[in-house]
Amino acid sequence: MSRLRRSALVMVPIVTLGVFVGAPSAYARHTPEHKYSVGISTGAADNLTGVKVYRYDENISAGGLCGDPYVPPIMFQSQWVPINPNPANDWIELGTMHKTSSCKYWYWGYAVNGAWVSIGTSGNVGNAGHYFEIVRGPTGNTWKYNIDVTTIYEAPIYVQRLGHHVHAGLEGYNPAAVVPQHFYYNLQFNVGGPWYYWSTHLTDVMSPPMCGGFSTNTLWRSSQNSPC
């Protein structure tokens, strides 16, 4: 299957999906169903400049094989900032893409008018906790993708648009997968530099068989085909 280049340095991105070796993909054809279990903060709407979450890269099996990022079945632990009044059009996104319980990738990119632009993916992701952060750069012309204290990419995106809402949670393309309950801690949003904990103006989006909810204002939980 896909032979991915590995790096000894965790923070060095691995950007190649694969090379043409071995047999073609063995994934069975299926039409992916897209499901959500996402917490949303609408506080400071239209003035948002970032979202920050502390969470573990869970060991989630999406039901497929390792390799071939963006080919289903896949589950995502994700967070994103819509920068358009229509949230399905333009946004900035950072997250973890799960293939098997031991095979996961960090991914980062953005969407323009509904089209996804992939900037990079990185393998060698283990089962550890990290701060994941999307934040607008000080000049206002970039968005930074940060994991812990490392900026993995700073994207020059020259639109003078701020975030309308901020989102974090589980997203996926396999409704049959079992995803045990897991948590998104210390939920924060950014307004022009300072970080604020999510407090009021909270809402959620869930599509069965996914489940989720706010355990506290700053703690979101998600699951699928597992206790809620």
Next chain:
Amino acid sequence: MAWCTARRLFRTLTVVIFALLALGACGKEPSAGIASAGQTESARAVKNDGPSSVDACARLADRYRGNGAVLSGAYRSVVSAVASSRIGGRFPEAVPQFLSARLATRVIFVCYIDDMDLATPVKGDAPPHNRAVFLVDESGEFALFVAGYHDNPGRPELPIGPIA
């Protein structure tokens, strides 16, 4: 005797006809603008700029044939041109790391793959993307570049074309 001669003549004629048919088939070359990629995609026209592009992209499409992949476009370009393109409305200043990791003059094939199962991020009630643009280098390494839509009412069309 006459019967044997007739049979021999019939056999000879049959061999000649098959030989002519075979020669005709071998002499056909794909046209410059349209070619079919892969034996099972004979009915699908692939927009392209030459056989090397079609070959490189057909290998990728073959990899994902089990996921419904259909090759729709195949073009040859270089890293610097792809990086500066605005395909899909992307910001050329934000260079994907597949490109930034390669020399500006290195050849890149731009492959348009339709209708394969894709698990790319979409939001709201948007349907899954059904057109993917992959980048393939001459060694066969590849990465997803942009995912969008084709023939999907209400969704912007991700056009197929060369990146010069």
